[in-house]
Amino acid sequence: MPLKVGLVGCGAIGAEIAKAIDSGVVDAELIAVCDHNPQTALALIESLQHKTKKADLAELVRLSDVVVEAASQKAVPAVARAALAAGKRLMIMSVGALADMDLFREIKSLAKSHCSQVYIPSGAISGLDALKSARAGRIERVTLTTTKNPSGLRGAPYIMENRIDLDSLSGPTQIFSGSAIEAVRAFPANVNVAATLYLAAGEKEVLVKVFADPNIRVNRHEIEVEGDFGRFFTRVENVPSPRNPKTSYLAALSAISTLRSIVEPIKIGT
Ligand SMILES: NC(=O)C1=CN([C@@H]2O[C@H](COP(=O)(O)OP(=O)(O)OC[C@H]3O[C@@H](n4cnc5c(N)ncnc54)[C@H](OP(=O)(O)O)[C@@H]3O)[C@@H](O)[C@H]2O)C=CC1
């Protein structure tokens, strides 16, 4: 029996996941989709060869083995509670929601008490394998430096609240520096990866810097980690999703790869 996947959020990442299942890249069945905009869900279904059904959250959870959240940080509490309370496995893309440590602990405890599992893909960054290994020892410092084109940062709460004029920039400009928890609230659709680093490092503080650069065409994430193991530095220059420039294509690929790892008998990497 193929793994039954229910998808919440039919945007840039959701559409790539659906396409990967539809084309057989992931050996699974897309059992249902939902989106708070019914037209978005219907358009995605229309684009698929193997049609699936549009469902509300309760029905989607009932039909699924794995529920994939690819919607928004705001969607995470309801999706996580519904999926885990029903004993279903859960993948979370809007990881920034888990910077709310009360929610994180509730999700962890729900997963444990219902013998379920929560998957947090690497998303748009590299280096989580080494960070997870490093965590077995002492980690000294974690830094994330994210640089995006203003088109990928527009509309973020931090930009609006501080009235940052992105159009006036002529070169790379640091617009934010703060903790992972501050960063995911300030840029909920830009630096979910900061929360992923924070959790992978064992709730170790992450210094997050965000740069806007009108001349950059990639979403760049640079990570530096120091600890007992030594030091590593990684840089990813991501192709932005054509449908949503805030989101890197690699984030969708990482969700697809995580789904594949659920169904593959051999697991490679930390
Ligand atoms: N972990 C990582 O590395 C990364 C995580 N992300 C995060 O993953 C999530 C998905 O990204 P992406 O696909 O690019 O986002 P998109 O905005 O392209 O797609 C999200 C879709 O979900 C819909 N949606 C939003 N809230 C809800 C809800 N409560 N219930 C149902 N549907 C909802 C949106 O509708 P509408 O547009 O009408 O609001 C939209 O159709 C985002 O939170 C994003 O920030 C993105 C990149 C990397």
Ligand SMILES: O=C([O-])CC(=O)C(=O)O
């Ligand atoms: O896709 C990216 O480059 C990262 C991103 O938006 C996020 O972590 O929210």
